Each structure stands twice: as C-alpha cells, then as structure tokens.
Amino acid sequence: MHDGAETEPTGPTGVRILFVGDVVGSAGRRTLLTVLPRLRERLGLDFVVVNGENAAGGHGITSKIAKEMLANGVDVITLGNHTYRQHEVYRFLDDEARILRPANFLTTQPGHGSCVVESADGSVRLGVVSLSGNLFMNAALPAFSEADAALHGLRGRADHILVDMHAEATSEKVGLGWYLDGRVTAVVGTHTHVPTADARVLPGGTAYITDVGMTGARGGVLGVNRQQAIDAMHTRMPVRFESSEEDPWLQGALIEAGPEPLRARSIVGVQEPL
Numbered sequence: 312m313h314d315g316a317e318t319e320p321t322g323p324t325g326v327r328i329l330f331v332g333d334v335v336g337s338a339g340r341r342t343l344l345t346v347l348p349r350l351r352e353r354l355g356l357d358f359v360v361v362n363g364e365n366a367a368g369g370h371g372i373t374s375k376i377a378k379e380m381l382a383n384g385v386d387v388i389t390l391g392n393h394t395y396r397q398h399e400v401y402r403f404l405d406d407e408a409r410i411l412r413p414a415n416f417l418t419t420q421p422g423h424g425s426c427v428v429e430s431a432d433g434s435v436r437l438g439v440v441s442l443s444g445n446l447f448m449n450a451a452l453p454a455f456s457e458a459d460a461a462l463h464g465l466r467g468r469a470d471h472i473l474v475d476m477h478a479e480a481t482s483e484k485v486g487l488g489w490y491l492d493g494r495v496t497a498v499v500g501t502h503t504h505v506p507t508a509d510a511r512v513l514p515g516g517t518a519y520i521t522d523v524g525m526t527g528a529r530g531g532v533l534g535v536n537r538q539q540a541i542d543a544m545h546t547r548m549p550v551r552f553e554s555s556e557e558d559p560w561l562q563g564a565l566i567e568a569g570p571e572p573l574r575a576r577s578i579v580g581v582q583e584p585l
C-alpha cells in the first residue's frame with residue numbers, strides 16, 4: 312500500500328471492461344446475447360469487446376452477425392486468422408469502424424486494426440487494437456512493430472487501450488504482454504479457445520492473460536462437434552466440422568482500470584453458463 316491510500320476516492324470511479332473470448336457458432340452467439348445483459352448489470356460494465364472470428368459456424372463472421380452484436384451491447388469486435396472466411400464481410404470490414412482485423416495484416420487486405428470508442432456518458436475513450444501472432448499464424452507483418460505503430464496512431468486519442476493478441480504460441484503472447492507493459496491498459500490473448508490461469512496486472516500496470524478461452528459449447532472440442540473432432544483425430548480422414556451445441560458458456564476476462572490512464576487495477580477470468 313502506498314502513502315495516501317486512505318484519502319483516495321472510493322466508489323465506482325474505475326472503468327470496467329469485459330473482454331469476451333472467441334464466439335463460436337450459433338451456440339456462442341446465443342450465449343453472448345443472452346448472458347451479456349445480466350453481466351452488464353452485475354459487473355457494471357462500461358465497455359464490451361468481443362472476439363468474433365468464429366461466430367459464423369466457426370468460420371469467420373458475416374456483416375449480419377456483426378451488426379447484431381454491435382446493436383446488442385458489444386462496443387468493438389476483434390477478429391483473427393479466420394477473418395476472411397466469409398467473402399461477404401469484406402466491405403463491412405472497410406466501412407464499419409468498430410470491427411477490427413489484426414493490425415499486422417497487409418494494408419491491402421480489407422479492414423483496419425484499431426479504433427476508439429467512447430463510454431455511454433462520453434467521459435472515457437477506449438482504444439482497441441487487434442493483433443495476430445506470427446508463430447504458426449499467417450499474419451504478413453510482425454506483431455511487435457505493428458503494435459508500436461498502432462499505439463502511435465492512438466496517441467492522445469484514448470484514455471485506455473486494450474490489445475487482443477490472437478496467437479497460437481503462449482511464448483509470443485507472454486512476450487507481447489511484457490513488451491507493452493506500462494504502455495496499454497490490457498493485453499488479452501485469444502485463439503486457443505482454452506482459458507489460462509495466469510491473469511494478473513504486470514508491474515508496469517498492464518492487465519495480462521495468455522488466453523481468455525472461448526464463448527461456445529464446452530461439450531465440444533474447442534467449439535467443434537465432439538464426435539466429428541474425435542473421428543478426424545482417430546481416423547486421420549477428412550471430416551466435415553460443425554459447431555457443437557452442448558453445454559455453452561461465455562468465457563472472457565473482466566478488467567478494471569483507471570482513474571490513471573493506461574493502467575489497470577485488476578483482471579479476473581469470467582466464466583458464465585448460458
């Protein structure tokens with residue numbers, strides 16, 4: 312505890328950001344839209360950011376699905392390696408400021424990698440950056456230097472910044488957390504669909520978690536129909552995958568930040584059944 316702690320203002324002066332892990336298929340969408348209103352009330356949320364890269368049957372997202380999320384309490388949608396699975400969404404990625412593909416894709420690829428949104432009362436500005444890892448991933452540009460470029464673009468435009476690091480390798484996510492510590496409010500990992508137990512605020516004040524998990528059917532295999540996934544692994548033959556509907560949960564992380572800009576107070580994993 313530091314000097315003067317007793318005189319610090321009490322009460323809800325902080326900013327509460329819910330980040331929701333990869334929404335998978337119709338079970339994930341239904342869970343998100345059903346659970347979000349009660350979480351918003353219970354947790355006093357100021358911002359909701361959702362990774363939607365698997366929202367369309369596991370394969371990318373459509374403009375219709377994205378619009379439905381944005382109209383129902385989602386402030387920003389981030390994406391990942393499945394960004395371009397639905398051709399129909401390309402135009403929407405260019406036109407809608409609040410849906411992000413990784414910032415380290417080529418500038419010639421549809422969409423953009425960062426945005427700024429305001430809280431309902433206009434008092435807080437949240438910058439969001441979508442990034443993709445480079446290890447075992449197909450992003451064209453290096454994540455770390457493109458993160459620097461994205462933060463440069465947000466300078467002076469945001470009170471808090473959240474970075475979604477969509478990556479396969481835990482090492483790359485941990486590395487990015489340390490790299491950005493003290494420069495952003497939160498670095499949250501996505502893509503593996505399995506939550507990790509390492510949520511904490513790093514020494515410089517950045518909230519960090521390696522993976523928040525997914526929002527979808529826990530009864531499947533990373534959101535895929537269980538038997539289809541087992542058959543593919545067992546027989547080593549091609550199997551058509553469908554999203555599982557069994558036992559859907561929302562998984563994510565709650566970050567409490569402020570009043571100091573770009574600093575987090577706490578981060579905890581969120582696990583909520585449909």
Ligand SMILES: [Fe+2]
Pocket residue numbers: 333364365391502503504
């Ligand atoms: Fe995913």
Ligand SMILES: [Fe+2]
Pocket residue numbers: 364391392393477501502503
């Ligand atoms: Fe992914």
